[in-house]
Amino acid sequence: MDIAQLQAALATYFAPWVQALGLVVEQADDDGVQLRLPQQAQLAREGGMVCGQAMMAAADTGMVLALMQHWGTFKPCTTVQMNTSFLKPLAGQDGIVQARVIRVGKSLAFGEIDIRGANDQRSVCRASTTYALL
Amino acid sequence: MDIAQLQAALATYFAPWVQALGLVVEQADDDGVQLRLPQQAQLAREGGMVCGQAMMAAADTGMVLALMQHWGTFKPCTTVQMNTSFLKPLAGQDGIVQARVIRVGKSLAFGEIDIRGANDQRSVCRASTTYALL
Amino acid sequence: MDIAQLQAALATYFAPWVQALGLVVEQADDDGVQLRLPQQAQLAREGGMVCGQAMMAAADTGMVLALMQHWGTFKPCTTVQMNTSFLKPLAGQDGIVQARVIRVGKSLAFGEIDIRGANDQRSVCRASTTYALL
Amino acid sequence: MDIAQLQAALATYFAPWVQALGLVVEQADDDGVQLRLPQQAQLAREGGMVCGQAMMAAADTGMVLALMQHWGTFKPCTTVQMNTSFLKPLAGQDGIVQARVIRVGKSLAFGEIDIRGANDQRSVCRASTTYALL
Numbered sequence: 001m002d003i004a005q006l007q008a009a010l011a012t013y014f015a016p017w018v019q020a021l022g023l024v025v026e027q028a029d030d031d032g033v034q035l036r037l038p039q040q041a042q043l044a045r046e047g048g049m050v051c052g053q054a055m056m057a058a059a060d061t062g063m064v065l066a067l068m069q070h071w072g073t074f075k076p077c078t079t080v081q082m083n084t085s086f087l088k089p090l091a092g093q094d095g096i097v098q099a100r101v102i103r104v105g106k107s108l109a110f111g112e113i114d115i116r117g118a119n120d121q122r123s124v125c126r127a128s129t130t131y132a133l134l
Numbered sequence: 135m136d137i138a139q140l141q142a143a144l145a146t147y148f149a150p151w152v153q154a155l156g157l158v159v160e161q162a163d164d165d166g167v168q169l170r171l172p173q174q175a176q177l178a179r180e181g182g183m184v185c186g187q188a189m190m191a192a193a194d195t196g197m198v199l200a201l202m203q204h205w206g207t208f209k210p211c212t213t214v215q216m217n218t219s220f221l222k223p224l225a226g227q228d229g230i231v232q233a234r235v236i237r238v239g240k241s242l243a244f245g246e247i248d249i250r251g252a253n254d255q256r257s258v259c260r261a262s263t264t265y266a267l268l
Numbered sequence: 269m270d271i272a273q274l275q276a277a278l279a280t281y282f283a284p285w286v287q288a289l290g291l292v293v294e295q296a297d298d299d300g301v302q303l304r305l306p307q308q309a310q311l312a313r314e315g316g317m318v319c320g321q322a323m324m325a326a327a328d329t330g331m332v333l334a335l336m337q338h339w340g341t342f343k344p345c346t347t348v349q350m351n352t353s354f355l356k357p358l359a360g361q362d363g364i365v366q367a368r369v370i371r372v373g374k375s376l377a378f379g380e381i382d383i384r385g386a387n388d389q390r391s392v393c394r395a396s397t398t399y400a401l402l
Numbered sequence: 403m404d405i406a407q408l409q410a411a412l413a414t415y416f417a418p419w420v421q422a423l424g425l426v427v428e429q430a431d432d433d434g435v436q437l438r439l440p441q442q443a444q445l446a447r448e449g450g451m452v453c454g455q456a457m458m459a460a461a462d463t464g465m466v467l468a469l470m471q472h473w474g475t476f477k478p479c480t481t482v483q484m485n486t487s488f489l490k491p492l493a494g495q496d497g498i499v500q501a502r503v504i505r506v507g508k509s510l511a512f513g514e515i516d517i518r519g520a521n522d523q524r525s526v527c528r529a530s531t532t533y534a535l536l
Contacts, residue, residue: 015176017151021151046146051149051152056187079220080220080349081351083215083216083217084216085512085532086213087505088507103489108400110528130348130398130487215482215532217485219378222373236394241509242482257370260378260396262351283444283453284444285445286453310419320484324455328454346454347488351483352483352484352485
């Protein structure tokens with residue numbers, strides 16, 4: 001699936017509230033899928049920092065797209081578990097969400113997500129996820 | 135802090151996108167803070183299931199309120215880590231988010247969150263979190 | 269399965285290095301399986317605190333026994349994921365490991381483990397786990 | 403700290419039960435610390451697979467050494483949280499444990515660990531950890 005197809009999938013398979021994150025698919029290649037999480041006032045807490053809730057939602061969403069890219073199509077799957085670490089605040093810049101498929105088995109898939117600042121390229125958030133294929 | 139104060143804190147300390155979840159504080163007592171996550175089309179994926187991103191956001195938000203209740207006031211803190219397990223889908227009913235403070239130390243606080251169906255009372259999501267006091 | 273059968277399972281299904289923890293099955297009832305992790309010099313770091321590695325191993329082991337109790341027999345399954353939080357040190361006392369099955373589906377099972385001090389009854393470690401049925 | 407110093411630290415700072423894993427420090431460089439987890443009957447469950455408990459213990463231990471390498475010395479710290487995903491079984495070969503420091507702040511440090519088969523170089527286990535500096 002190419003960038004345009006993945007961007008279209010964002011509008012098809014995700015809840016409107018998730019779409020409100022404004023995620024933009026920027027790359028889709030052997031290193032997984034890369035999305036931009038645009039800086040927006042509605043995602044910021046006091047102090048201008050992007051809220052952690054938005055980063056978790058972007059990470060999970062990025063991973064679903066990375067699985068679609070891996071399979072070349074949408075397959076029904078469900079997030080079983082996600083663990084997220086918040087390394088430092090993200091403020092005053094977009095976030096870049098890099099989602100990588102680590103392993104896909106018959107019934108389970110594993111992925112890892114890194115979110116970094118678009119300007120300073122510093123990692124701010126790491127997540128690991130498990131998906132069950134339905 | 136009573137229910138009204140915690141509800142007011144939701145409008146003060148959280149990003150507008152988090153406020154769009156429509157969380158309602160329903161209880162605040164020795165068992166922590168309980169919120170209602172109302173069923174809404176904007177939170178649902180195809181098939182009417184509440185998206186996991188909304189449950190993670192509700193869990194994290196509930197825990198911040200439970201810490202405020204514990205301290206009796208807002209204190210600056212940041213989510214260090216959150217781990218979420220999705221046990222079964224939530225569909226066709228509101229969610230009840232129960233956030234409990236497990237331990238508060240000098241620099242770290244730990245909490246656990248359960249989300250269950252408001253109608254069938256079955257647990258759909260469990261999360262554990264670590265917060266750093268700033 | 270009763271306490272004696274679960275204790276026997278510890279010697280049958282677990283690696284010798286895990287058996288060296290000296291876990292003792294103390295209860296098996298509707299609240300899951302309870303094990304004692306005896307205080308031992310070989311499990312302690314400098315300062316006499318039980319090492320976190322031993323607590324993670326005890327938690328995972330306790331959960332496998334809790335699943336056996338749930339099913340009434342051993343079924344092949346594998347740990348997919350375990351998340352552990354260390355709340356405070358455990359020192360100068362045995363640990364009590366309480367493993368509870370949270371949900372068992374067709375292909376996945378979820379559990380939660382609490383480890384507390386046998387003397388002061390204070391929780392020192394919490395874990396949540398996901399198992400895949402093979 | 404060089405390989406010999408890190409190997410010596412294994413005998414100084416870790417519980418005897420952890421030392422029984424037989425971990426061997428093989429590299430220590432800009433990519434963190436690499437340990438070998440030797441294949442041993444005492445670490446295997448029925449079927450010859452290395453038990454998950456041993457992989458979690460090796461991952462946590464590797465990360466403490468990676469932090470020592472980062473600081474150039476031992477500093478008192480404690481594991482706050484560790485999340486481990488088990489991707490596939492490890493059997494019939496040693497494990498290679500690669501521990502990387504992701505971020506070190508004033509009071510918290512974050513790390514990631516990958517365990518792969520020494521022969522087939524395939525990743526079998528991923529862990530992410532949070533440490534608190536005391």
